[in-house]
Amino acid sequence: MELFTNQVLAGIATGAIYACMALAVVMIYQAIDHLNFAQGEMAMFSTFTAWQLMQWGVPYWGAFVLTVAFSFAGGIIIERLLFKPLAKAPILTNVAGFIALFAIINSVAGLIWDFTIKQFPTPFGSSPFLGSQLISTHQAGMIGVTVVLLILLFIFFRFTRIGLAMRAAASLPESARLVGINTSWMIALGWGMAAAIGSIAGMLIAPVVFLEPNMMGGVLIYGFAAAVLGGLTSPFGAVIGGFLVGIFENLAGTYIPGIGNELKLPIALALIIVVLVVKPSGLFGRPIVKRV
Amino acid sequence: MSTVQEVVTEAPAVEAVPKKAMTLGYGTSLVVLALLIVVPLFVKNFIIFQMTMLLIYALAVLALNILTGGSGQFSLGQSAFYAVGAYTSAILMEHANINYALTLPLSGIVCFGFGYLFGKPALRLSGVYLALATFALATAMPQLLKLNVFEPWTGGVQGLVVTKPDAPFGLPMSQDMWLYYFTLAVSIAIYIFSVNLLRSRSGRAFMAIRDNEIAASAMGVDVAMYKTLAFGVSAGITGVAGALGAIAVQFVAPDSYTITLAISLFLGMVVGGVGWLPGSIVGSAFIIFVPNIAEGISKGLSGAVFGVLLFLVIFLLPHGARQIAVVAQSLIGKLKKS
Amino acid sequence: MTAMLNVKDLRAYYGQVQALHGLEFGLNEGSLTTLLGANGAGKTTTLRAICNMVRSTGSIEFEGAPLTGRSTENIVRLGIAHVPQGRGTFTTMTVEENLQLGAITRKDSAGIVSDIERMYDHFPVLKQRHTQQAGTLSGGEQQMLAVARALMLRPRLMLLDEPSFGLAPLIVRDLFRILGKINREDKVTILVVEQNAQLALELADQAYVIETGRIVMSGNANDIANNEDVRKSYLGY
Numbered sequence: 068m069e070l071f072t073n074q075v076l077a078g079i080a081t082g083a084i085y086a087c088m089a090l091a092v093v094m095i096y097q098a099i100d101h102l103n104f105a106q107g108e109m110a111m112f113s114t115f116t117a118w119q120l121m122q123w124g125v126p127y128w129g130a131f132v133l134t135v136a137f138s139f140a141g142g143i144i145i146e147r148l149l150f151k152p153l154a155k156a157p158i159l160t161n162v163a164g165f166i167a168l169f170a171i172i173n174s175v176a177g178l179i180w181d182f183t184i185k186q187f188p189t190p191f192g193s194s195p196f197l198g199s200q201l202i203s204t205h206q207a208g209m210i211g212v213t214v215v216l217l218i219l220l221f222i223f224f225r226f227t228r229i230g231l232a233m234r235a236a237a238s239l240p241e242s243a244r245l246v247g248i249n250t251s252w253m254i255a256l257g258w259g260m261a262a263a264i265g266s267i268a269g270m271l272i273a274p275v276v277f278l279e280p281n282m283m284g285g286v287l288i289y290g291f292a293a294a295v296l297g298g299l300t301s302p303f304g305a306v307i308g309g310f311l312v313g314i315f316e317n318l319a320g321t322y323i324p325g326i327g328n329e330l331k332l333p334i335a336l337a338l339i340i341v342v343l344v345v346k347p348s349g350l351f352g353r354p355i356v357k358r359v
Numbered sequence: 360m361s362t363v364q365e366v367v368t369e370a371p372a373v374e375a376v377p378k379k380a381m382t383l384g385y386g387t388s389l390v391v392l393a394l395l396i397v398v399p400l401f402v403k404n405f406i407i408f409q410m411t412m413l414l415i416y417a418l419a420v421l422a423l424n425i426l427t428g429g430s431g432q433f434s435l436g437q438s439a440f441y442a443v444g445a446y447t448s449a450i451l452m453e454h455a456n457i458n459y460a461l462t463l464p465l466s467g468i469v470c471f472g473f474g475y476l477f478g479k480p481a482l483r484l485s486g487v488y489l490a491l492a493t494f495a496l497a498t499a500m501p502q503l504l505k506l507n508v509f510e511p512w513t514g515g516v517q518g519l520v521v522t523k524p525d526a527p528f529g530l531p532m533s534q535d536m537w538l539y540y541f542t543l544a545v546s547i548a549i550y551i552f553s554v555n556l557l558r559s560r561s562g563r564a565f566m567a568i569r570d571n572e573i574a575a576s577a578m579g580v581d582v583a584m585y586k587t588l589a590f591g592v593s594a595g596i597t598g599v600a601g602a603l604g605a606i607a608v609q610f611v612a613p614d615s616y617t618i619t620l621a622i623s624l625f626l627g628m629v630v631g632g633v634g635w636l637p638g639s640i641v642g643s644a645f646i647i648f649v650p651n652i653a654e655g656i657s658k659g660l661s662g663a664v665f666g667v668l669l670f671l672v673i674f675l676l677p678h679g680a681r682q683i684a685v686v687a688q689s690l691i692g693k694l695k696k697s
Numbered sequence: 698m699t700a701m702l703n704v705k706d707l708r709a710y711y712g713q714v715q716a717l718h719g720l721e722f723g724l725n726e727g728s729l730t731t732l733l734g735a736n737g738a739g740k741t742t743t744l745r746a747i748c749n750m751v752r753s754t755g756s757i758e759f760e761g762a763p764l765t766g767r768s769t770e771n772i773v774r775l776g777i778a779h780v781p782q783g784r785g786t787f788t789t790m791t792v793e794e795n796l797q798l799g800a801i802t803r804k805d806s807a808g809i810v811s812d813i814e815r816m817y818d819h820f821p822v823l824k825q826r827h828t829q830q831a832g833t834l835s836g837g838e839q840q841m842l843a844v845a846r847a848l849m850l851r852p853r854l855m856l857l858d859e860p861s862f863g864l865a866p867l868i869v870r871d872l873f874r875i876l877g878k879i880n881r882e883d884k885v886t887i888l889v890v891e892q893n894a895q896l897a898l899e900l901a902d903q904a905y906v907i908e909t910g911r912i913v914m915s916g917n918a919n920d921i922a923n924n925e926d927v928r929k930s931y932l933g934y
Contacts, residue, residue: 102487149670156677157374159427163629166622167669174662228801235787235798242785244769245748245778246850247802288494295491333499340492344483353789 074317080202082313083209084275087268088283088290089297089305090216091261096299097237098257099150101158105168106265107287109145111280112172113138113266114273115180118187127190131270135263142262146255154251176280187273209271213306216264220302233257288332289316296339298352307350312339373431373569376634376681383637383684391640395543404535408607409647411539414546415603417643420627421553421636422596428634429557430589431569433486436477436493437597437624439500440470442616444598445605446504449519450512452606459524459606463545466602467595474594478587485572497621504613518612521605542603549596553636556592565589630672632681641680645672701726701886702747702854707755709739709746709910716742717753718910724854724903729880729887731901731918733894735933739910740890741782744856748772748779759854774802778852782859784843788832792823795831795842799849809849816845819875837868844872848879855879857889861896869893873900895934898922 091110095103113134120130149168153161191208224230236243236253243250268290269283276282293312297304312335319334348354383391395414399407419441426432447469448462457465477496484492503509505516513519526537556562564585567575576582605611623646630645631638653664676682700723709717717739724730734740746753748769757764764772773779778799787795796816800809817824820841826834831842840860847855857876861869877900880887891897898904904921906914914927921927928934 152674153677156673157633159373159629159633160673160677160679163626163669163673166626167666167673169666170662170669171666174660174664174666177662178659228797231790231794231797232801234790235801238787238789239785241750242781242787243798244750245773245781245785246798246846247770247773248798249768249770288498291491295488299487330499330502333495333502336491336495336498340480340484340488340495343488344480347483347488 070321071318074321075314076202078314078317079210079310080206080313081275081317082293082310083206083213084268084272084286084309085289085293085312086306086309087209087213087216087271088265088286089293089309090213090220090302091265091268092290092294093297093299093302093305094220094264095257095261096294098233098254098261100237101161102291102294103261104162104165104287105172106261107283107290108169108172108176109138109142109262110265110269110272111283112176113141113262114187114269114278114282115176115280117266117270118185118273118278119180121188127188131190134266134270138266139259139263143255143259145262146258150258151251151255154254173280180280182279182281185278187270187278189271189274193274205274212267212271213309216267217302217306229256285332289335292336292339296342296349298349300353301349301351304349304351315339373427373633374678375566375570376428376632384688388637391637392547399536399539404533407533407535407539411535411542411607412604413640413643413647414539414542415600415607415643416624416627416647417640418546418549418600418603419597419624420631420642421550421639422593422600423624423628424631424634424636424639425553425557425565425596426589426593427628429562429569430565430586431572432481432586432589433490434493434590434593435490435618435621435625436496437593438616438618438621439493439496440474440594440597441601441604441620441624442500442504442611442613443473444470444601445611445616446513446519446601447598448602449521449605449611452521453519454512460541463599463602467599470598470601471591471595473598475587475591477594478590481590482583482586494618494621497618501613501617504616513613514611516613518610518615520610521608523606523609538607542607545599545603549599550636553596557636561585561588626669630669630676630679632679632684635679635681635684637684638680700724701760702888703756703758704743704747705756707743707746707753707757709742709751709753711742711751716751716910717746719755720907720910720912722905722912722915724886724888726886727880727884728903729877729901730889730903730905731894731897732888732890732905732907733892733897734907736892737909738907740892740907741858742910743907744779744781744858744888744890747856748777773850776850776853777856778847778850778854779856780843780847780858780860782862784839786831786834786839786843786846788830790831791828792831792834792842793827795846796823796849799846802850812849812851816848819848819879820845837864837872840864840868840872841875844876848883848885852885854886854888857887859890859892861891861893866896869896873897876900894928895922 091106092102095106116137117130117134120133121127125133145168150161150164153164189205189208191205193203193205196202196204196207224234232248233253233256235246236248236250240250272286273282276286289312293308294305296311297306297308315338316331316335320331323334343349399410419437423434423437426434444466447466451457451462451465452459481489481492504513507515523534523538525534526532530537557565564575564580567578567580568582568585572582627642627646631642649668650661650665653668654661656664702724704720704722707717707720708715720743732740732743742751745751747757747764749764749767749772750769759775759777762775787798793813796813797809800812803809822838823842823845826838831839834842844860860872873896876887876889879885889897889901898918898921901918904916904918905912914921
């Protein structure tokens, strides 16, 4: 029993990574109604930017803020330049665009910063949290930041005019235009916000998984899985989904024999799919009724 | 948390290819066929090998076109079926001494079954969720192939070496050339089969499901049966492609069949034109040659160059190579009139 | 009197299919006009063309300014509110959020708050349900909400597409009474597209009849209502 509880707690700790990434995933899904495969790479690039700033002597929090701002702008620029022209193209073509973006960012990052692993600092230190062996202060900090982000997003969407406009544009774009909302710019804004959240996720994750161009590959998939599990329309669901995925992954690794590291991912995905078959809109998602 | 359901009247995620544009005209088809038959007689063995791989990947893209462009189901997992086809063929050839040609239908049948079995639980999933499920399948496959319990058959991480066949009846051609014409014959047969499938009643059922699943079901189409059938057929064809690939490359190993292959096949489908069967060969050419071109342009930034080239293609041709064919057809039509 | 809205030679297309064939009409300021016609005649297309929601050629002028080339949201910002077919309510948001969205382009928060109160005066049932999700409202209530949302823009011109659709006759009468009130008291010019010709002609002062993408009849609503030939040929009663 103690092993079980320990694995659950450890799962929550690692799950904070996925929860944070999942928030960025849900953010972009709200804006554009699909998943951006390049999001992990964008987060990775942002994290490298922060690292570079620190190499140049900028203190941690300065680099953090600059990176978030840079990522926000970068997300908007990428959307305006590369995806606005594809707005009328079929979805699958857009997906090919995400894949192309992935390839470009990964390659450029590899060229600028090469593939050797780098250390990335954490503002929270890495001593055991409250004396527990399972959660370090950094991991506790991750959970804290994720929760704060979630609250800020909630306030943004519920209580600000622009948040309301974004929700409207995502929900019924044509009606949104009929009240005067520029839905095209709402999409750009969604990209900017998703990139900013992604950069925060990257900067929190890097101290744990170490900084290198391929660091976000696995994390992104788990982030998708967590977002889907939680329900793609629910930021709260995404966070819970992230923790659950962390727990699944740990429990699967502990209790299912013969599962090496490599099979953890497909098993986690399989578990999520089982949940989806039962609850197709995810745990906290809004059920979608399809009309002919 | 809201209790209100969101009512969605969705446009189909996969757009229909207009019926007239579904295949190349007779003239164009004959020209392409003539080229495919004649060119290998004049080039080196290595080029012949590349042309064989071109046909093999075209088959795999074709299979994906039937599944996604035909029945509207997304799959990022084709590499798994390709791998199963390849390994089935390799195991039959090396452990059971079965003739290489016979392994093709056997691989096809095994993969059809595998695809059908996967299609069944996948019935309840669509769009993003199905993509995730097929993605899981694709990432699991290399690991499954490495599992110790299968090693006596699969050769574990090292894989298996496959013997390349000689031309039969003592025909005076190299192994590569024989394999090429063998692959060409199989490809033509599968292409004709696929075109007829999409034109048949089953094909219409697929497309009805793709365009509007609920309406199709209301009209009496057995959605469950056709969806799993589409998965099965698509997997079967991919399996045959995998078998041919194993023979052409002369070995199978788990890390040859990763998610990268699945993503490449997806890109091949988009570049060729989703649902446009003739485009499969264009898509295949893209995924075989463009990465090499990218590496030629810049070794350090080959991924970035590839990405840029891909963007160029999708900006110019958001609906894939099919758009060129449509433009060409209307030009030829105008020339005929004048 | 120069017309507030002037439509000339309007041709609209859905892909290759042409739906409007050179439509011409004008709306005077302060008028309540109805556009009548059978299914498929082009009524909805006309409204959509005014708001640039469908590909079209020709000239549309609003208070002297040309509308062609502007995006839908920019046309709306000029003061044209469009209540679309099917109402277009944001079903997952509350009644009050829907009203706030109607005013999303306005900057005067005090004015917005007082306008919301005015909407609740016009439509008391909305006040009752103001924290409920719009999707839980009945058809008639959603129609009222759609009209109220449009009014939150403080529009100069309001376009309504088949507001009576799917509603019980009593509710339609109620709705039309309110529309008349809005037209007279708030000085909002209104163009109502309707299939229910009888009720629409009772409400409106001007009427146009459209058939296969062209205006075939225009004039005073009363005259058209009393003209048996017109009624039988074009309006089916």
